[in-house]
Amino acid sequence: MWLDCGLVVGYLAVLLFIGLRGGRQVKNTADFTAVGGRYGTAVIFATLAASYIGGGFSSGNASEAFSHGIGSTLALMGFALAMMGIGRFLASGVARFQGVSTVGGILALDYGRGARVLCGIFAFLSCTGVVAAQMEAMGLTFRTLLGVPETVGILIGFGIVVIYTTFGGMQSVIAADMVQFLLLAVGMPLLLAGGLHRAGGVHAVMQALPPAYWNPLNGTTPWGFLSLFISLAVGEALAPPYTARLLLGRTPAVTARATVLGGAFAVPFFAITGLIGLTAFALNPLGDAATAMPRMILTVLPIGVRGLVMAAMVSIILSAADGFLNGATVGLVCDAVLPLFPKTSPSMELRLLRYSNLLIGAAAVGMALWLPNIFDILLIAYSFWCPVMLVPLAAAFRGVHVTPRGLYCAVGTGFVASLVWTLFLGEPLGIHGSVVGLAANAAVFFGNHLRLKRR
Secondary structure (H helix, E strand, O other), X not given: OHHHHHHHHHHHHHHHHHHHHHHOOOOOHHHHHOOOXXXXXXXXXXXXXXXXXXXXXXHHHHHHHHHHOOHXXXXXXXXXXXXXXXXXXXXHHHHHXXXXXXXXXXXXXXXXXXXXXXXXXXXXXXXXXXXXXXXXXXXXHHHHHHOOOHHHHHHHHHHHHHHHHHHHXXXXXXXXXXXXXXXXXXXXXXXXXXXHHHHOOHHHHHHHOOHHHHOOOOOOOHHHHHHHHHHHHHHXXXXXXXXXXXXXXXXXXXXXXXXXXXXXXXXXXXXXXXXXXXXXXXXXXXXXXXXXXXXXXXXXXXXXXXXXXXXXXXXXHXXXXXHHHHHXXXXXXXXXXXXXXXXXXXXXXXXXXXXHHHHHHHHHHHHHHHOOOHHHHHHHHHOOOHHHHHHHXXXXXXXXXXXXXXXXXXXXXXXXXXXXXXXXXXXXXXXXXXXXXXXXXXXXXXXXHHHHXXX
């Protein structure tokens, strides 16, 4: 076990080294956000994949598969399809935004400073929620793998992520993502192979599962499943960390290709993590669903390999946390604060970014301690992005716009519709509020667009 723990500690030390080394190269806001097209297909693909594969899409998927069967894994395929669709139909529009480094900067081109500030506020809220979900997953992981209290695990994850993102900004995040992508791409197939071997093979696992586990509607309704599929497809679509990476490619073709590849990679990865959950159930049907994946690591893998996969699981969570923490910080400072105070000095801008990064990370830890369910935290975070910003951003990539007033009406309608549907109506038919808010936003936005075209 000491060897395994040593591998995890060594991996965390590498991340700290990356952050501190990258911090020496960050002298201003442009360095912190890594502005400018400087990365090729391989880097954009790897950093995208590392960013979206977090605790919810890995251990959360395994947990849901353990509890209910294949439904959550099939619903997650909506995210993969959405990512490939963005690469195929939207990513080429990045050519309009040369020199832009933030999500709010995209909307500012068509709608001005007010839209940028609004986008920055919602980016901050949604990304902070996703970071909280990753911190909660980190607590569960460290508790199960290393035996430390969950709160201590959350604080360890917070400390590691905050150090390298605060000092190195996006440059350190991308460098860390390269290491994290390699670990998760190797570690999860190794875990599945070890689990299947221990269980007696694929056929033995299939025989051990209840028949209901092969029904995607197990534990839900057709409307509930469709709602979850759509919510997972659009909930993180064009979220700040992913959109920021679209702005880093050398050319629009590079960006589009990397995004399609990122979506394609999600298909086998989600299938593998779902199968891990099913295999864990076959091995121990009375076990704890929330810790199905980390407990399987401890029981089916030999020393050494176990340490590698432990590091892979930690990397999965950190890779999502770092991108969303950077997205929350950049959204708050660069899009929401600095446009209101344009005379801020470059040195003060960098200090604001670093101080905000630390405070936002601390806020995410508080949320993780308050809301212990990873999927619940993610759905709350989605409500601050998908119903309000997805439609205007997607339209901007296609060169479609409305008047500033039309934008604010669409954003407000989407947010209110999501809020009313969730809090006051209790999500009838099991349809998530973010899906209703998205539909309301789209109706108002494109209604205004059609009216503008008729003038």
